[in-house]
Amino acid sequence: MADPTPTAPPPATHDAGEPIAEHRSRMRVTIDTVLRNRLAVIGLVVLALLVLAAIFGPTIAPYDINDINIADRLQGLSSSHWFGTDELGRDVFSRVLVGARVSLTVGFIAVGIAVVIGVPIGLVSGFYGGATDSWLMRLMDILFSLPAILLAIAILAVLGPGIVNAMIAIGIVYTPIFARITRGSVLTVKESVFVRAARSLGATDTRILRSHILPNVVAPIIVQTSLSLAFAILAEAALSFLGLGVQPPEPAWGRMLSEGRGFFQQAPWMAIFPGLAIVITVMAFNFVGDGLRDALDPQQRSVIESRGVG
């Protein structure tokens, strides 16, 4: 341990055992490792394209997504309608493109909710231990013991269907995973020399948690975030497919799939393309997540991986 000056503690972000230079080089190594992973790079490129589609979708789409044109209904694939048209004559390609916005928004916000609730629970639980820990973890176990999609449906039964409620429901469903992962990492970090040093310097619990423990448990949380995004997008698609998530006329992929079901035989493209969009998005997040895991946290076996998908 370097000689900390008791009167003037170093800046909050990287004191005690984490010099700036080492921090930067570690990040550099992580980025290099991820970039050497071909699948992760493919995932990143696909995600970048999806984000572009989500932002500029409505501007670059060849047709207005709500442009109803009954004369052109259920048209097959053609140069004017790449992915055909739906039962109202709307352009499926445009709707799939704009649908990226819904999927990504729901995915990011839902996982954001899970991180914002789950990480503090894990931090507190792991740091304080004792009764707080056992009550919080029991609660998380109970939530975890309910199958993901069933819990989401039950929450939506109470809150009512809709895009905002779907995000809340998915967020609650994935909260226990973040709480558990964070808690596990806190348990290993909290006995470290730098934490004891900070404590002996008189740092408060909040300060220790924020400045010393949190930065050291971020790696597994980042990995889990990426993998959870994949599952959140699948969950949103399932809920929208069931009519509990995004409501019409908003173009969500899951919703488009369920609308396509009625026109299986005449217009299979209505179901094929939104589904492919989901598969590609989920794969991209999985690739990036796996790449990040290899780089940041090779020991971790994702809890979520054994959890299956609803």
Next chain:
Amino acid sequence: MTNYVLRRFGQMMLALLGVSVIVFALIHLVPGDPIRVALGTRFDPDTYAALSERAGLDRPIVVQYFAWLGSALTGDLGVSFRSGQPVTTLLLERLPATITLAFAALFVAIVVSIPLGIVSAIRSGSKLDYASTAASQVGVSVPDFWAGIMYILLFALALSWLPPSGYVSILDSPIDWLRHLALPAVTVGLISGSILFRFVRSAVLEALHQDYTRTARAKGLSEREVITRHVLPNAWIPIITVVGLQLGFLLSGVIVVEVIFAWPGLGRLALLSVQDRDFTVLQGAVLLIAAMFLVINLIVDVLYAYVDPRVRY
């Protein structure tokens, strides 16, 4: 060992109790009068009075919870606000279809993933390994309902090999039962198999790199003996756990697939009860599904302790 089983059982009961509180809270968190909501346009004062009396919604909430819990323990989960039928009857009617689908899907998953996972690990880096790893990557990324729709498009509509949906009891016609079961079982089984494959492959790979495997080779055992006597017995343990966990998910998590294939299981019942706002049925379904899930997890844990002589509790 007995102590361990008892402790795990106690934990499971505690979790189940927690689930029961959440499930019970469901009905009370819904805005408005749940019975009025459920009856909707078919509102009739007599039915309303009868259902309210039965549900006892005017009593203090703690009293209601214990009354509900007490009846639930004796198998009485109340009556459906919609049809007036006992919830337990409705659930028991749907249970066989769900169990059938879960085991059929698990069968598909095991048959595909275990041999492929073992071979992929032994010949890691080969074309087969590469192809099956890629396939499992697709498998875990495909939404089950979309895969189901694609199979219906291909096998039922385009090729007319199998019926697109529905359920036939095995007692009525074993062949029709199997024909109806095939597509939903493959839909769920291949996704579950993709998850299982990753675990089998990594468990076998890990065992292949252990010291005991090197020793076995050094001793001059044939590769076949090394694998069957040293690698596989050690790889089984994590695999059993994941198979068990998958069974738990299959019993509980195939709601959307049941909907697509009009499969009369618990998941579809739960969804219909949400759409009908029939909350007693939803409560019952969630409770039963969670209970099955917890019991299977308990069995998996105990089995794990039993098969692994290194695990001491």
